[in-house]
Amino acid sequence: MKRRDFVNRALPAALTAVAGCGGRESGGAAQDAPNVRTEQNVRWTLCSSFPAALDTIYGSSTVLAERVEALSDGRFTIRVYEPGEIVPALQVMDAVQQGTAQVGQTASYYFIGKNPALAFDTCVPFGMSSRQQSAWLYEGGGLELVQELFADFGIVTFPAGNTGAQMGGWFQREIHSAADLRGLKIRIPGIGGEVMSRLGATVQNLAGGEIYQALERGAIDAAEWVGPYDDEKLGFHQVAKYYYYPGWWEPGPSLSFYVNRDAWTKLPKSYQEIFRTAAFEAAATMQARYDARNPAALQRLLAAGVQLRSFSDDVMEAARAQARAYCEENAAKQPDYRKVYQAWDKARQEMFDWFGTAELAYARFAFSGARSSTR
Numbered sequence: 515m516k517r518r519d520f521v522n523r524a525l526p527a528a529l530t531a532v533a534g535c536g537g538r539e540s541g542g543a544a545q546d547a548p549n550v551r552t553e554q555n556v557r558w559t560l561c562s563s564f565p566a567a568l569d570t571i572y573g574s575s576t577v578l579a580e581r582v583e584a585l586s587d588g589r590f591t592i593r594v595y596e597p598g599e600i601v602p603a604l605q606v607m608d609a610v611q612q613g614t615a616q617v618g619q620t621a622s623y624y625f626i627g628k629n630p631a632l633a634f635d636t637c638v639p640f641g642m643s644s645r646q647q648s649a650w651l652y653e654g655g656g657l658e659l660v661q662e663l664f665a666d667f668g669i670v671t672f673p674a675g676n677t678g679a680q681m682g683g684w685f686q687r688e689i690h691s692a693a694d695l696r697g698l699k700i701r702i703p704g705i706g707g708e709v710m711s712r713l714g715a716t717v718q719n720l721a722g723g724e725i726y727q728a729l730e731r732g733a734i735d736a737a738e739w740v741g742p743y744d745d746e747k748l749g750f751h752q753v754a755k756y757y758y759y760p761g762w763w764e765p766g767p768s769l770s771f772y773v774n775r776d777a778w779t780k781l782p783k784s785y786q787e788i789f790r791t792a793a794f795e796a797a798a799t800m801q802a803r804y805d806a807r808n809p810a811a812l813q814r815l816l817a818a819g820v821q822l823r824s825f826s827d828d829v830m831e832a833a834r835a836q837a838r839a840y841c842e843e844n845a846a847k848q849p850d851y852r853k854v855y856q857a858w859d860k861a862r863q864e865m866f867d868w869f870g871t872a873e874l875a876y877a878r879f880a881f882s883g884a885r886s887s888t889r
Contacts, residue, residue: 581792603721623704639837644766675800680761683738684754706763742811
C-alpha cells in the first residue's frame, strides 16, 4: 500500500473509531459510527527481537501498543514481551507464523535462511538510505512486493521504523584492508553476513543481548549492532576499542511488525485501520529518536577513549563487489528474489541519481564545515 493511500485510509478510519468509542461524551459522533461502540475487546501479544533496555528500537513496539490502546479507547490492547519471555529473539517470525503471538517486532534479514529475498524488507548492503527505503516501501511498490513474500508464511508485515545509517561496529583490532577480515570472528546478520563470509570472516548471528558477553569472552573478535546510542547502552566500548564506520551493510535498515494473517483477518476493520495508523507513528518515532540521540552518544563514547576509524577504500570496494555478486547470483536462480531485486535496484538507481544531486552537494559543503571531533 502506498503511503498516500495509507494515510488517506488509515487516519479517517482511526479517527472515526476514536469518535465512536468516545461516544459517551459526543452523541453525534457515536451515531455516525454506531458499530464501533459494540466492537469486541481484542487482546494481542507482541514478541520483540529487541531488549527493553534499548528504548529506541524496542520503543517502537511500545509506541504501537500505546497508540492502539488510545485510539480504540482501550478496547484493543497489545502486550509487549522482550526476547526470552515467550520466544528467543531470533524465533519471532516462527512465533507469529504459528500463532504463538499475534504480532512480532523484528528485522526481516534475520530470516534470510527461509527466503533470501526477505532481506529487502530490511536493507541490502550498499543499498538505500532510511529515507530512500521508506520511499520505496510506502510509495515505490516495495511493500506490495514484500507482502507477497510474507504471504507464503501466513504473515502480514508493516514497517516499524528505521535506525538510519548504522555504524560499522566494534573491533578488537584495527582493519587496514580487506585482507584483515580473513579469519575474523564477527557478529553480523543478513546479507552483510554473507558478504563478510565471502571476504573470509567467520560470521555469527547473535541476538543483541548476547553480543557483549561474546565479545568479552573472546568468542567473537568484532560485532556490529546499530549506532552510538544503542551501542553505548550495551556497553560495547568496555570490551572493544575500535569503532568503525560506515555500516555499509545497513545504510538504512527498516524494522518490521509481523502480524499473523488469521489474526489480522479476524480483526474488525476499524481496528485494522487503527493498527496501520499506530504502526506508521511508531515507525516515524523510531527514526526521530535515533537522529536526536546518536550525536550526543557518539561524543560520550569518544570522551571515554573510543578510537573511531573509517573502513578503507579497499574494504569498501571489496565488500561492494561481493554484495553485488551475491544479489546477482540469487536473482539468477530464484524467481521471487529476482522480481524484488530488479524492482528494488531500479528504484535504488533512480533515487541515487536524485540524492546524488542536491542532497549530496549540500552534504559535502555543510557537513565538511561542521565542527567535529570525529574527523
